[in-house]
Amino acid sequence: MAVALQTLVAEAERYLASAKIHDYCPNGLQVEGRAQVRRIVSGVTASQALLDAAVEADADLILVHHGYFWKGENPCITGMKRRRLSTLLSHDISLLAFHLPLDVHPEVGNNVQLARLLDITVEGPLDPTDARVVGLLGSLPEPLSPRDFARRVHEALGREPLLVEGEQMIRRVGWCTGGGQGYIDQAIAAGVDLFISGEASEQTFHSARENGISFIAAGHHATERYGVQALGDYLARRFAVEHLFIDCPNPV
Incomplete structure (x- = not known):
């Protein structure tokens, strides 16, 4: 089955009450991809390794705890940031991120x-x-x-x-x-x-x-591997879509 992207995003924001929480980054839909979601890939951080794995897994949406656009960071779309955004946009994959609401x-x-x-x-x-x-x-x-x-x-x-x-x-x-x-x-x-x-x-x-x-x-x-998995499972049950957690090892 598939669910409209905006419907899934609205439910995630409602469930986490993200609009009520002051944070260091934008919570919710950070990069907009295709209009329908059939498969969610979740992970801790929207690293290039996770993006590449999500492309391989044919994801429609990537759900993470650590997304992009943090306060105080250089806003220029160059280098690593350009490569990451290019991967998402060229494959029409959405990025949905929740930081403190998921803590x-x-x-x-x-x-x-x-x-x-x-x-x-x-x-x-x-x-x-x-x-x-x-x-x-x-x-x-x-x-x-x-x-x-x-x-x-x-x-x-x-x-x-x-x-x-x-x-x-x-x-x-x-x-x-x-x-x-x-x-x-x-x-x-x-x-x-x-x-x-x-x-x-x-x-x-x-x-x-x-x-x-x-x-x-x-x-x-x-x-911080477990909150994003639990949220992904919740959304998968709520909308009868697929959910796959991908753990990209990080020793820190």
Whole structure:
């Protein structure tokens, strides 16, 4: 079956409530392709590798978490950007991108999906006083040592995480996928035993060590593979179209 592109885009925007979220890039349809969608290819980032794979898979629409046109970037269509846009336009493929709306959604969001994968019970926002903080707070069904939890992350994500090991058992957990390491201060204030993010900054080590908590950096790409898959599956069910997730490996 096929669905009109604009119908699919409108439903994705409604479902994610994307118009209500202030972001660093345009959310929604970033590049317009053919009018009908039969096959969606999803991936984390609209890299050239994903675009080429989507062309090979005969996609009508590419759905991603990391799209184009970020605030502050050079707006000129040259080099890498020209090649990417040329691929989309020459094959009449649409690009649909959702950044923060796909981090915060309570069903298909990256943070909720990571919690399900790691068996963390979501208890609420990491910082209920600040809606700009997109991380979550939760707990484990039973306490684990930092190394045991790091092994769980490794098994679930297929990538060995960076671990700053604290002394206490892990019960309460705060997390923010992707580049959310800067929220470690909110996690410490919330009284967690462990904070998880995708990336780490130099000062993250010192914050964790000096405040007596554990910290795991599990990979920006690795922690954000699951929201876009869940959204793609939702749209495929909603409109009876095909959906294929393509993972283009990224060690960061």
